[in-house]
Amino acid sequence: MKSPQLLVAMIVSLAACSTKSSSTMVDREQSATALAPTEFSGERAFEHVRQLVALGPRPVGSEAHARMRAYLLAELKGYGLSVRTEEFRAQTPLGEKPMVNIIAERAGASEDVIILASHYDTKLFTDFSFVGANDGGSSTGALLELARVLAARQETPPYMLRFVFFDGEEAFVSWSQTDSKYGSRYMVEQLERRGELSRIRALILLDMIGDKDLDIVRDAYSTRWLQDILWETARQLGYERHFTSRETFVDDDHVPFLQKGVPAVDLIDFNYGLWNRYWHTAEDTLDKVSPRSLKIVGDVVLRALPRIEAALAAAERR
Numbered sequence: 001m002k003s004p005q006l007l008v009a010m011i012v013s014l015a016a017c018s019t020k021s022s023s024t025m026v027d028r029e030q031s032a033t034a035l036a037p038t039e040f041s042g043e044r045a046f047e048h049v050r051q052l053v054a055l056g057p058r059p060v061g062s063e064a065h066a067r068m069r070a071y072l073l074a075e076l077k078g079y080g081l082s083v084r085t086e087e088f089r090a091q092t093p094l095g096e097k098p099m100v101n102i103i104a105e106r107a108g109a110s111e112d113v114i115i116l117a118s119h120y121d122t123k124l125f126t127d128f129s130f131v132g133a134n135d136g137g138s139s140t141g142a143l144l145e146l147a148r149v150l151a152a153r154q155e156t157p158p159y160m161l162r163f164v165f166f167d168g169e170e171a172f173v174s175w176s177q178t179d180s181k182y183g184s185r186y187m188v189e190q191l192e193r194r195g196e197l198s199r200i201r202a203l204i205l206l207d208m209i210g211d212k213d214l215d216i217v218r219d220a221y222s223t224r225w226l227q228d229i230l231w232e233t234a235r236q237l238g239y240e241r242h243f244t245s246r247e248t249f250v251d252d253d254h255v256p257f258l259q260k261g262v263p264a265v266d267l268i269d270f271n272y273g274l275w276n277r278y279w280h281t282a283e284d285t286l287d288k289v290s291p292r293s294l295k296i297v298g299d300v301v302l303r304a305l306p307r308i309e310a311a312l313a314a315a316e317r318r
């Protein structure tokens with residue numbers, strides 16, 4: 001994922017790390033409303049990541065990729081969700097590749113939709129074994145756990161909840177607008193073709209959220225009001241340290257939705273190891289990922305969701 005300029009941006013923004021005035025700090029402490037953690041289990045999410053990593057590298061079209069898909073489908077069906085796949089063939093620099101987006105739904109009071117998403121493919125490397133514990137694995141495990149928790153709730157959600165596992169996020173050769181984000185680009189095309197794009201009211205994307213040393217950046221492409229709700233929720237949960245004020249542009253599966261006017265936000269820790277040195281390397285292994293980081297993100301999403309739903313409902317009334 002993402003372009004090399006991002007690393008430069010990261011380095012610059014790290015150097016310019018936030019200096020808050022003491023009065024701001026006091027105000028923030030006084031206004032802090034304690035929010036409790038949720039039923040999201042970091043251990044369950046981590047166990048999914050462990051299972052996926054145990055399959056080995058999971059690039060598009062591989063045997064392990066197919067086995068992972070079977071695992072995801074079985075889990076999602078087990079939660080009682082309505083599950084389907086979106087199969088397509090994508091033109092890549094390595095020829096035509098079969099790809100499969102996975103979609104699980106829980107019906108809401110409204111037919112309008114909130115999407116929670118992750119990519120599940122791992123990047124293809126032929127010179128080393130890339131198991132993508134964080135990149136591909138972590139967000140997929142967390143999304144499964146979010147699906148389990150939200151499927152188990154008694155009350156009907158105000159909006160349909162759609163859990164989307166994108167295929168083909170990773171570039172086959174080098175990241176470009178035509179060699180990346182195959183699954184999300186295809187999904188947006190299909191939604192638009194069917195006239196359903198306006199039903200997608202918000203998208204929350206998770207990517208690389210398992211790093212033991214969790215520091216999520218503010219992606220500057222993301223929709224600000226959506227991002228602000230998530231950051232404020234993180235602060236109230238006591239996770240402020242992990243949701244940093246550093247801003248950087250991250251090209252990811254949310255961008256095709258943003259380009260069509262769908263509010264979308266990417267939760268991504270693009271600082272995986274010192275200077276992101278584990279990213280897209282043989283070092284992206286299970287020992288770098290923690291249940292705690294997965295839980296932090298899970299809690300924030302679950303606690304932010306009612307606020308996002310309320311904001312969408314309020315916008316309808318205006």
Ligand SMILES: [Zn+2]
Pocket residue numbers: 001123135170280
């Ligand atoms: Zn990647």
